[in-house]
Amino acid sequence: MTAGPTTATPSREDLEAPVTVDRREGPYGEVVLRRRGAHYEIIANGCFLMDTADGRSERLLVQAALDRLTGDGRSVLIGGLGVGFSLAYAAAEPRWGRIAVVERESAIVDWHRTGPLAAFSAGALADPRVEVVRADLVAHLTGDGPRYDALCLDIDNGPDWTVTEGNAGLYGPDGLAACLRRLEPGGVLAVWSARPSAAFEQALRTAGFAEVDTLEVAVERGVPDVVHLARRAR
Numbered sequence: 001m002t003a004g005p006t007t008a009t010p011s012r013e014d015l016e017a018p019v020t021v022d023r024r025e026g027p028y029g030e031v032v033l034r035r036r037g038a039h040y041e042i043i044a045n046g047c048f049l050m051d052t053a054d055g056r057s058e059r060l061l062v063q064a065a066l067d068r069l070t071g072d073g074r075s076v077l078i079g080g081l082g083v084g085f086s087l088a089y090a091a092a093e094p095r096w097g098r099i100a101v102v103e104r105e106s107a108i109v110d111w112h113r114t115g116p117l118a119a120f121s122a123g124a125l126a127d128p129r130v131e132v133v134r135a136d137l138v139a140h141l142t143g144d145g146p147r148y149d150a151l152c153l154d155i156d157n158g159p160d161w162t163v164t165e166g167n168a169g170l171y172g173p174d175g176l177a178a179c180l181r182r183l184e185p186g187g188v189l190a191v192w193s194a195r196p197s198a199a200f201e202q203a204l205r206t207a208g209f210a211e212v213d214t215l216e217v218a219v220e221r222g223v224p225d226v227v228h229l230a231r232r233a234r
Contacts, residue, residue, distance in 0.1 A: 055085030073097035079153035084121030091124035158193030176207035
């Protein structure tokens with residue numbers, strides 16, 4: 001989520017100093033959970049990832065993929081647990097028969113199991129349809145594994161603004177080819193971004209995806225959040 005224009009009036013919570021709730025050093029760098037007023041923020045290697053203030057675009061990530069599928073018992077892989085909005089929204093939908101959430105940061109999983117983020121994942125980690133995979137998403141997708149009807153990916157601030165350098169491969173030819181392999185025929189790829197990316201839309205088409213589309217969610221300040229959508233041919 002990008003910062004707004006300097007002329008915008010800051011909200012009361014924007015003016016509150018953040019309080020560090022937990023700080024961990026892991027194999028991919030530092031990850032921090034902060035509280036600002038009533039909301040929580042996740043910071044990775046000094047880069048703001050997401051907060052609990054507004055989960056509309058994270059929910060849209062899952063809903064938009066489901067809207068492009070038919071029938072029940074569908075499977076979805078959610079890339080990035082984050083503050084839990086996408087997972088909780090998927091678990092509340094009975095049409096998903098299998099839900100895998102891939103998260104590489106053990107700290108984030110802990111904050112959902114026993115910490116303050118449990119309130120936002122709404123008990124989804126206990127849902128029998130949900131499997132938590134503790135792995136790097138890029139490595140997980142490029143390896144062998146099951147296919148899914150939908151891949152809903154939200155591990156960066158977008159294709160043009162990655163949290164760690166290694167994530168950039170997800171949005172290039174090799175990463176998109178891996179996504180195609182892990183989708184069922186007719187399956188849907190949904191990618192969250194803090195800003196639209198025409199270059200990524202073209203990369204999806206070049207990789208062989210069809211029905212490429214971008215949905216926008218207006219935010220209080222700055223450019224809209226977006227969900228990039230594409231389909232594997234049947």
